[in-house]
Amino acid sequence: AQSVAQPEDQVNVAEGNPLTVKCTYSVSGNPYLFWYVQYPNRGLQFLLKYITGDNLVKGSYGFEAEFNKSQTSFHLKKPSALVSDSALYFCAVRPSGGQNFVFGPGTRLSVLP
C-alpha cells in the first residue's frame, strides 16, 4: 500500500535561517512527488513536483525539494525562511500510472521573527 510519512508535526525555525520539512514515502513503481502548502482557512496550493530528471526540483516562493530514491525521501527546503512561510505543508505521492494521490499528515512550519 502507498503511504507518505512526515515525521515532524511541527518545525520551528528563525527567520533568515534555512528550513527543511521532511517527507518519506512508500510506493510501488516510480512515484510522482508533490509538495503543497495550506494557509489558514484556504485550500492547498501547489509548490513543486518531481516527475523525472534532475533530483533537485525548484518551485514557488524560493522552495526546492530533493528526490532521493535510495532513501525514498523528498524533503522540502528553503535557504532563508520568511515569517510569511508559516503554514501547513503537505507532501503527496502519486504512483506512476495510478489514479489517486496519497497525502502525508502535514507538518506545521512556524518561522519566528
Add this chain to the structure above:
Amino acid sequence: NAGVTQTPKFRILKIGQSMTLQCTQDMNHNYMYWYRQDPGMGLKLIYYSVGAGITDKGEVPNGYNVSRSTTEDFPLRLELAAPSQTSVYFCASSGTAGDTIYFGEGSWLTVV
C-alpha cells in the same frame, strides 16, 4: 482563471438533514476528488472519479454519495448528516498521470 470552484463556502446542518456540496472545474480534467480535512489533521479521500460516468470509493466513503454526469461537475451528497461529518471538504481535480492536483477553496460544514 476559475480553476476548481466549490459551493457553499460555509454551511450549518442539523442532524439528519441532507445537502449537496457542488464542485465544478474548468480545466477539462478527467480526474476529480473529494477530500475531507478534520481539524489539525491531514486529508482523507472520500470519493474520486476518473471521468464522466465513473466514480469510486476512497478511504472514508460512508455517509456520502457522488455522481459525475459531466467532465466539469462532481457534486458530493451528504445523506442524513451526522456530527461526525463536521469537517472541511475539499474538491480537487487533476489531468493525466504526473499532473498537478488543483484544489478548491474548501467548504466548511458543521452538523449540530
